[in-house]
Amino acid sequence: MPFWILPHTADVRLRVEASSVVELFAEAMRGMMEIVLPGFCTQTFPHCRLVEQDVRVQSVDQSALLIDFLSEVLYWSQVQHAVFCAVQFQQLDKVSLQARIEGCEVEQAFEEDIKAVTYHESFIRQNPSGRWETVVVFDI
Secondary structure: OOEEEEEEOOEEEEEEEEOOHHHHHHHHHHHHHHHHOOOHHHOOOOOOOEEEEEEEEEOOOHHHHHHHHHHHHHHHHHHHOEEEEEEEEEEEOOOEEEEEEEEEEOOOOOOOOOOEEEEEEEEEEEOOOOOEEEEEEEEO
16 A cells, blocks of 8 residues: 555644655545545446546645645545546646546545645655655644
8 A cells, every 4th residue: 555544633644655756646645535535546436427627736845746736636626526536647847737637526425524735744755765755744
């Protein structure tokens, strides 16, 4: 599993590890959706209403870019009452990205209401084994 949901006082903390920055961003998004509606992205839904959304984000650095990207996905998830399980990046560098997120509109209530993606404890780094890692804290 490329992400782990960790206990955190009054919030939810997500640790993500991946082989590339692109994979790190994608797994962080899927991890956030796992918090919103556990198990949804691992199921097959042949009759769901597909939802696609283009997103563009610019930030001051790579860590802020991840937080701002997740905030944008969270916004569209709430507006469209959808769970986004896939992302295709057209462009991703240290301060900007363009992507298309894809998911399903859901009828059931979200299990967890994420109020915000926070900058608290935010970082992106490459560990000694060459894998990329981050921790994201969500305000619930």
